Amino acid sequence: MNLETALDRLKEKGYKRTKQRERILEIFVKQDHYIAAKDILKKIQQDFPGVSYDTIYRNLYLLTEEEILEATELGGEKHFRLGCGTHGHHHHFICTTCGKTKSIEFCPMDKVQGLNGYDIENHKFEIYGKCPQCS
Structure with a gap:
């Protein structure tokens, strides 16, 4: 999935295109692995110093609920990645x-x-x- 596809999916569902959401998705588009929420927070705070952990988590769970991100637990902590482009059940x-x-x-x-x-x-x-x- 690419950035515009993800943003279009959110728009179709009635969600606003925010700079923070866009930046979160940009981080995932550039990665090919699961990322911990705390690592996303560190990256986001470079551009948005006042962003809270709660804001990041709300967005990560929204993006997961809308099937833009996938989530798993590694080492007792939630990790996220952009939904893979593989079609069909796998x-x-x-x-x-x-x-x-x-x-x-x-x-x-x-x-x-x-x-x-x-x-x-x-x-x-x-x-x-x-x-x-x-x-």
């Missing part, structure tokens, strides 16, 4: 050192047994480890 390998991701083009849920009678509404599957560069 999952990710996530490097626990650098946060880079690799798409997994199959779904492990296809192999899950023993849930007869259960109504599965959604699922999330991530594999964590070290990428070749960090090993």
